[in-house]
Amino acid sequence: MPSLIDIRRRVRAVKSTQQITKAMKMVSSSKLRRAQERILRGRPYAQEMLRVFNSVAARTEHARHPLLAEKPSGRTLLILVTADRGLCGSFNTNAIKGASEFITSEPGRDIALALVGRKGRDFFMRRGFDVRYEEVGLFQNVQWSHAQAIATTAIKEFTEGDVQSVYLVYNEFRSIIAQRVVVERLLPIPKLEIDAAATSTDYLFEPTPEELLGSLLPFHVTVQVNRALLESSAAEHAARMTAMDAATRNAKDMVDRLTLYMNKVRQASITREIIEIVAGAQSV
DSSP: OOOHHHHHHHHHHHHHHHHHHHHHHHHHHHHHHHHHHHHHHHHHHHHHHHHHHHHHHHTOTTOOOGGGOOOSSOEEEEEEEOOSSOOSTTHHHHHHHHHHHHHHHSTTOOEEEEEESHHHHHHHHTTTOOEEEEEOSGGGSOOHHHHHHHHHHHHHHHHHSSEEEEEEEEEEEEETTEEEEEEEEEESOOOOOOOGGGGOSOOOOSSOHHHHHHHHHHHHHHHHHHHHHHHHHHHHHHHHHHHHHHHHHHHHHHHHHHHHHHHHHHHHHHHHHHHHHHHHHHHO
């Protein structure tokens, strides 16, 4: 049976851990509000950007662009977005699992990786994968320049290298308690089904449709990458807040159990001492 001093020491350690997890929960809650506001503003823009692009492409039958070209063969570049830190439940595990399932879904497919976030980078670099790009430390403050750097790398690998297609794997923010791993194609840019009635109106383009698509498509890729970074950032804060809230509650339950056990040990010790005193008095 542990001594009272050992139990008290353990109670103090658990209370100290509880204070840390509670503080982390509050910090994540504060960051989540800002990240949620950014993603709620960015989602409609990214979706409308894709719709506008498809609308322009549908009205320009002769327009061609390298980012729209379907290549017959080549490697697949997989951009994986994870967090730089842990203590966020299954957030990183789910993203890495989604990327691993994508890699093993077609055994013969040759895949290169672009890794955003320390957790995903450490996992795949230890396993000897071909890493074309890596970026860590950007989730302290996600900027448009980060998305530009990632999009520029993806475009360069697709247009100048041996990459046939580019895919994104990230955690999509659904709610505070729910995140969903998303695997979506970034390049070649997927085309939406445009209603024929919506394209019946004829437009005059200035500059030419080719020049318009030439400036619109790289910007569209950057917008989609930026949306994925914002989604992952918001989902990370939500996952960490949920995990730290559960850890705080578990620490409270453990303190209650240890306190009850400590009281029982102390009561048993007092009872034993009383019995010894009574037994000694009777023997005298």
